[in-house]
Amino acid sequence: MTTARGSDGTVVEERGAGESAADSAVETIQREMTVFARRARASAGRMHPQLSLVSYTLLGHLEESGGCSATDLAAHYALDKSTVSRQVAALERADLIERRLDPEDHRVQVLHLTEVGRRILAQVTESRRQAFRERLAGWPEGDLERFATYLLRYNAAAAVMPIRPSAEAATVD
Amino acid sequence: MTTARGSDGTVVEERGAGESAADSAVETIQREMTVFARRARASAGRMHPQLSLVSYTLLGHLEESGGCSATDLAAHYALDKSTVSRQVAALERADLIERRLDPEDHRVQVLHLTEVGRRILAQVTESRRQAFRERLAGWPEGDLERFATYLLRYNAAAAVMPIRPSAEAATVD
C-alpha cells in the first residue's frame, strides 16, 4: 500500500521514478481491489440481521441449485461439514430452509429454500443490487460495460492463478 | 457480458424484459466484485502465515503513515479499539512493530514498523503484487488504465455512500 486515503476516499498517488504507466495502473488496481475487499470484509458483521455472511451465500446456492445436500455445500465452499451442519441448523431454526430426506438414500438430507427463505434472500439480494446501482449511478453505459468486462477478465485470470504460497488456494470456492 | 460464469456460480443472472444493458452491466459488476472479495478473503490467510489480512493492512497503514496511534488505526478501519489493541499486541510480540510513548502526550503510543516488520511487509506486498501482475499480464495499457480509473471511481463512491446495514454489508458474499 503506497497510498494515503482520507475518509472521503480521496487518494494520493505516488509514482516511483522508473515506473511505467502500466505498472502504475497495476498498482492502482491492486490497491483499489484490496480496498474494496477490506471494506466488504469490514462490514461483514453489519450484515442483514437475519442473514449472516455465509448464510446468505448458502441460501443463494440453494436457490440456484434448486436444492442440494449439506455435503455439496461444504465441498463447493471449501467449508468443513460441521460448519455447514451448524449453519444449516441455524437456517432451519430461522425457517429459511427445510430438509427433506432423500428417498433414494436416507443418509442424505436435501435442503430446500422455504417461501420465507426465498423472500429474505430476494430482499437481501435486492438491497445489495440497490447499493451497487447507487454507486454506479451516472456512469456512461460504455464505462459500465467496460468495467464489467475488465472484472470478468480479471476474475477469470485469478481463478487460474491463485495467490501463490500454497496450492490449496485453488480451493477458494 | 450478460453471461458470466465464475467457477463459484454465485449468482443467477436473470435479465427481465425491461432491463437495459446498463442494468445488466451493473449486475455483472456486483457479482464479479463479490467474487473477488470472497476470493481475497479466502486466500488472505494463505498469503503469508505470519500475517493475517488485518495485520497486513495495519502494517501497511503504519508504513504509509510513517507511524500512528492505535486509535488512528481503529478509526481508519472502523475497528473497535480493543480489537486493534490486541492486534497491535500480537504484532509487537512478533517483533513487527514497536511502540514509542509520545513525549507530548503520555497517553499516546506511537506505533512504528521495526526493520523486521518492514521486511515482512515488503515481502508480502511483493508477492501480492506479483500475483496481480500475472493476472493482468498481456492487458493493453489503455485497458489497465481504464480499469484502474473505474476502480478508483467506484471506491470513491462506496466510501461516501451511507453504509446501510443490509446493503454494503451484504456485498461481501
Added chain:
DNA sequence: TCCCCCAAGTTGTACTATGCAACCAGGAGA
C-alpha cells in the same frame, strides 16, 4: 445373508477474531 467399511451428518472441543463495557492512566479546563 451377514459383516465390514464407507459416506452423510451431528456433536464436543478448541481457537481466532471481534465488539461492548468496565476499567485505568494521563491531560486539560473550570
Added chain:
DNA sequence: TCTCCTGGTTGCATAGTACAACTTGGGGGA
C-alpha cells in the same frame, strides 16, 4: 484541585470455523 475527556487494556460474550469422535444408513463381498 476536581471533573471530564481521551488513549489504551482487559474481562466477558458471541460468531465462525476446524478437527476429531461418534451415529446412522448403504453397499459390496464372502
